[in-house]
Amino acid sequence: MESGFRESKDSWLEVLRDLKRRGLAIAPKLAVGDGALGFWAALCEEWPSTREQRCWIHKTANILNHLPKSLQPNAKAKLHEIWMAPTRAEAIKAFEIFLETYGAKYDKARDCLKKERP
Numbered sequence: 001m002e003s004g005f006r007e008s009k010d011s012w013l014e015v016l017r018d019l020k021r022r023g024l025a026i027a028p029k030l031a032v033g034d035g036a037l038g039f040w041a042a043l044c045e046e047w048p049s050t051r052e053q054r055c056w057i058h059k060t061a062n063i064l065n066h067l068p069k070s071l072q073p074n075a076k077a078k079l080h081e082i083w084m085a086p087t088r089a090e091a092i093k094a095f096e097i098f099l100e101t102y103g104a105k106y107d108k109a110r111d112c113l114k115k116e117r118p
Contacts, residue, residue: 012042020046034058054116056083066109067102075102075109 027047033039034055043050060079064072078098085091095117103110 007036007038009038009041009045012036012039013046016042016046035062059113059116063109063112066112067106071102071106079113 028050030051030053031039031043031047032053032055033043035058040052043052056079060076063079064075067075075098078094078101081094082091082098085094095113098113099110
């Protein structure tokens with residue numbers, strides 16, 4: 001646990017460097033985080049080989065914020081079909097279905113999801 005200043009890059013650098021000081025000698029293969037830009041910037045600086053993955057819990061909440069409450073339960077289920085898909089091909093198909101279902105009318109939700117396509 002480390003207190004920091006507003007999830008800044010410098011705060012995250014302190015956390016990552018402390019992990020190294022305490023014995024984390026090999027760069028993690030994967031880091032999962034929310035949309036905090038400071039974390040990703042610090043990670044890139046300390047462990048450039050570590051792959052990044054956006055947390056789907058946070059991403060789901062961000063997308064649902066752009067939809068009316070009445071649509072959120074069904075949209076949430078469709079988002080779960082993406083990240084819970086057993087194969088990449090099925091995840092891509094579920095991704096496209098979500099965009100087809102909500103993209104035309106809810107462009108902010110569509111754009112929020114599309115940022116995570118890679």
